[in-house]
Amino acid sequence: MKPVLIVGAGPVGMTLASELTRYGVPVRIVDRAAHRTDKSRALVLWSRTLELLDRGGEGSAPFLEAGFRAVAVNIVAGKSRVGRIDLDGVPTPYPFALMLPQSETERLLEERLRGQGVAVERRVELASFRAGDDGVDAVLRDAEGREEGLSVDWMAGCDGAHSAVRHGLDAPFAGETMDADWMLADVHVTGYPCPDSEVSVYWHRDGILVIFPITPGRYRVVADLPPAGTEHPPTPTLEQVQAILDDRGPGGMKAADPVWLSGFRINGRKVASYRHGRVFLAGDAAHVHSPAGGQGMNTGMQDAFNLAWKLAMVARGTCAEHLLGSYSPERSAVGDEVLKAADRLTAVGTLRNPVAQTLRNLAGRVVLGLGPVRHAIAEAATEVTVGYPHGPLNGPAGAGAGPKPGERVAPITGRAPVGSGTAPLFALFADATPAADLVPKYPALLDPDVRPPLAEGGLWLVRPDGYLACSAREPGVIAAYLNGLARPAAS
Ligand SMILES: Cc1cc2nc3c(=O)[nH]c(=O)nc-3n(C[C@H](O)[C@H](O)[C@H](O)COP(=O)(O)OP(=O)(O)OC[C@H]3O[C@@H](n4cnc5c(N)ncnc54)[C@H](O)[C@@H]3O)c2cc1C
Incomplete structure (x- = not known):
């Protein structure tokens, strides 16, 4: 088997490389930079990403050990709280936001x-x-200018927002840059008025201020600023950070010892298709958006999880190539939703009109006073609601109960997560008798470890990435689905 060429060793490229390797597909992963990033950049690993990381290496444990758990988000306007989103009720083994600087996530990957x-x-x-x-001919160049020609069957562009792969494909990156400057400060702060396990969002008449705990005593401070009119967003000084904390925060906070100060502008852009024949795009190469909601890196890593099992099944000869046709529709639909949600959150937080601000604060109190709304927000933020309701891989929903095709099937505590192990296998959730008929017939597709049924009398087939493929009351329906995936000669 020829290696898959992965361009870019950020969090997305390394996730893809690790998953493909675990599934026995050789990779080459190249990066033009001499070192991993040393910047905190993306700060949060969300629950769904942790569930997916739990299937390889030492599972999610190294990330949990290195990170810091944030369990709630407070939204404050003026002197009073608009609402509070608690994450501890989210149905996942990881009901929290794992605060982990991207430099650490990359180190662990x-x-x-x-x-x-x-x-x-x-x-x-x-x-x-x-x-x-039939493949891709690539030219790699090292720092001394030496070139190497390489022929591969598949190439993945995980090379970030300025992707050379995307440019080489001539794929438009449609969208826009917001007309505002933002400051980001990774600083030590004293006098933070909340427990260190809570994020704070301050809606102020001059703009938004968000404070994320990184480790006790160290925080990420983000705020919007009026456009500076300069070519590049200006880097803030510690004094400016302090002034923003004083103006927009509740008072009493003191910033010191900056680890990283940066200015940025928000781009909302996305490609129309994540697959161009033998070439895939994933992560920032395919989509960039406002950091509101902290979904960027997580969405990119989940692109990689989605692609890896499909590419492994096709490269290993277990499934027909049409399986790969589902990657772009599934992940592009998720990308569209993430872009819309991040835009909405940014727009709400940066309202300038005083009347609109008053209405926002009133409506916020009413809406966030409703338990079901708060739960829905927590589940969306932690990404456990990400799914593929209209995905092309969805089969029948014949069981009539349990999750629907395309929906996430939550991991079972004490059982190996679906998709862990050294081969990408679907898992059956069913009673012993129908499972005994099916499992021996599909050794290359079905995990021999059959899980308990999700409701009485049905069979549920779960994809290697933990989403429901189809459900039925008859084993024949599951067999027909699996036959449709397999290579024609093996069906
Ligand atoms: C200032 C800042 C703050 C951010 N804050 C957040 C946040 O709070 N939350 C969040 O979710 N996201 C945040 N992000 C975004 C997050 O960092 C990205 O979503 C994430 O890094 C995307 O990972 P990636 O692997 O797709 O791309 P990258 O991390 O950009 O990695 C791409 C890699 O490709 C390499 N490369 C590029 N071109 C080539 C080439 N031709 N050949 C070989 N290698 C190449 C690069 O060197 C790089 O290592 C932030 C980003 C920035 C810049």
Whole structure:
């Protein structure tokens, strides 16, 4: 089997490399940078990403050990609280936001990869490529200018917002840049008025201020500023950070010892298709959006989880190539939703009109006073509601109960998560008798570990990434679904 070429060793490229390797597909992963990022950048690992990370290496444990758990988000306007979103009721083994600087997430992903025997090839860039019907001819160039030609069956562009792969495909990155400057400060703060396990959002008449705990005493401070009119967003000074804390916060906070100060502008952009024949796009190469909601890196890593099992099944010869046709429709629909939600959150937080601000604060109190609304927000933020309700892989929903095709099936405490192990396998949730008929017939597709049924009298087939493929009352329906996936000769 030829290696899959992964361009870019950020969190998305390393996730893809690790998943493919776990499933026995060789990879080459190259990155033009000499080192991993040392910046905190994306700060949150959400519940759904942790569930998916739990299937490889030492599972989610190293991330949990390194991170810090935030359990609630407070929204404050003026001196009073508009609402509070608690995360501890979310139905997941990880009912919290795991605060972990991206530099640490990348360190742990690289350690996982190293443990799998894969080294990131650093200071090596994709110089050019030509994609054909049967494969991709790529030219890699190292820092000394030496070039290497490489022919692969598949290539994944995980090379970030300025993706060379996306440019090479001539794929438009449609969207816009918001007309505002933002400041980001990774600083030590004293006098934070909430427990360190809580995030605070301050809606102020001059703009928004958000404070995320990173580790006790160290915080990420984010705020919008009027446009500076400069070519690049200006880098804030510690004094400016302090002034924003004084103006927009509740008072009494003192910032010191900055670890990282940065200015940024918000781009909302996305490609129309994540697959171009033999070439895939994932992560920031395919979508960028407002950091509101902290979904960017998580969405990218989940692109990689979605792609990995499908590419592994096709590369291993277990499934027909049409399986890969589902990657773009599934993940592009998720990307559209993430972009819309991040835009909405940003717009609500940055209202300038005083009347609109008053209405927002009143409506916020009413809406966030409703328990079901708060639960829905918590479940959306933690990404446990991400799914593929209109995905092309969805089969029949014949069981009549339990999750619907495309919906996430929550991990069962004490059982190996679906999709863990060394082969990408579907899992059956069913009683012993119908399962005994099916499992031996599909050794390359079905996990021999059959899980308990999700309701009485039905069979549920769960994909290697933990989403329901189909459900039925008859084993024949499940068999027909699996036959449709398999290579024609093996069906
Ligand atoms: C200032 C800042 C703050 C952020 N804050 C948040 C946040 O709070 N929450 C959140 O979710 N997200 C945040 N993000 C976004 C988050 O960092 C990205 O979503 C995430 O890094 C995307 O990961 P990726 O692997 O797709 O791309 P990247 O992390 O950008 O990695 C791409 C890699 O590709 C390499 N590369 C590029 N071109 C080539 C080439 N031609 N050949 C070889 N290698 C190449 C690069 O060196 C890089 O290592 C922030 C980003 C920035 C810049």
